[in-house]
Amino acid sequence: MRLSENNAKLFVISAPSGCGKGTVLGEVFKNRDVFFSVSCTTRKPRSGEVNGVHYHFIDNIQFEKMAAEGKFLEHAGFVDHYYGTPKLPVTENLAAGRDVVLEIETNGAFQVKKAMPEAVLLFILPPSVKEIDRRLHKRGTEEEEVISKRVSEAAGEIAKAVDYDYVIMNDRLEDAVEDFITVMNGVKSGDGSAERFRSDNSDTKKLIEEVLNNA
Ligand code: 5GP
Numbered sequence: 776m777r778l779s780e781n782n783a784k785l786f787v788i789s790a791p792s793g794c795g796k797g798t799v800l801g802e803v804f805k806n807r808d809v810f811f812s813v814s815c816t817t818r819k820p821r822s823g824e825v826n827g828v829h830y831h832f833i834d835n836i837q838f839e840k841m842a843a844e845g846k847f848l849e850h851a852g853f854v855d856h857y858y859g860t861p862k863l864p865v866t867e868n869l870a871a872g873r874d875v876v877l878e879i880e881t882n883g884a885f886q887v888k889k890a891m892p893e894a895v896l897l898f899i900l901p902p903s904v905k906e907i908d909r910r911l912h913k914r915g916t917e918e919e920e921v922i923s924k925r926v927s928e929a930a931g932e933i934a935k936a937v938d939y940d941y942v943i944m945n946d947r948l949e950d951a952v953e954d955f956i957t958v959m960n961g962v963k964s965g966d967g968s969a970e971r972f973r974s975d976n977s978d979t980k981k982l983i984e985e986v987l988n989n990a
Contacts, residue, residue: 786959795901802948813864814879897941
């Protein structure tokens with residue numbers, strides 16, 4: 776599948792749950808005209824989540840039907856539930872020249888890269904796995920059992936950051952927002968300013984190692 780001939784970009788963002796990515800993305804995209812893809816999921820809404828806004832909350836049968844009909848750009852299982860990106864809104868917005876943002880886990884991100892190699896994959900690192908555990912407990916939206924599944928999933932996800940195009944750290948919110956904007960603008964303009972955040976750069980590799988060793 777080819778992206779449009781215009782300069783619209785597909786940004787695929789991953790971060791372990793509890794990494795604060797929602798807050799970072801909210802700040803980064805506050806005044807930008809981008810299309811935020813709304814995923815389908817089979818998990819139940821958390822309090823405050825609105826159907827059609829945060830997710831399309833559907834059941835297993837509906838999900839499997841959409842998958843069989845090829846309506847997902849990617850889909851994956853994550854901690855006992857399915858998640859998937861509806862394909863049409865993504866391709867339509869790109870064709871119309873609008874940047875598109877997907878906020879998905881790592882297996883889905885690699886599926887997107889395979890289908891659309893021009894997609895830009897960005898990983899947001901937490902300072903440590905311990906910090907994820909702390910933030911999930913503080914958030915208090917999940918049962919203890921789900922928190923521990925999400926925390927053990929986190930280390931595996933962080934190890935995959937090396938296969939993303941760009942990696943930034945969310946230690947301080949202001950820094951994460953600034954770094955994220957640097958990457959986006961660098962990617963859009965092609966002026967090389969995003970290069971220091973590339974995953975194959977030695978500083979970035981060291982950063983990923985440090986986070987994993989901080990586990
Ligand atoms: P949560 O249940 O915390 O909203 O999301 C759990 C994980 O699923 C997060 O890592 C989130 O980024 C990911 N996710 C959300 N939507 C999608 C999707 O459409 N596809 C995939 N592969 N992952 C998703």
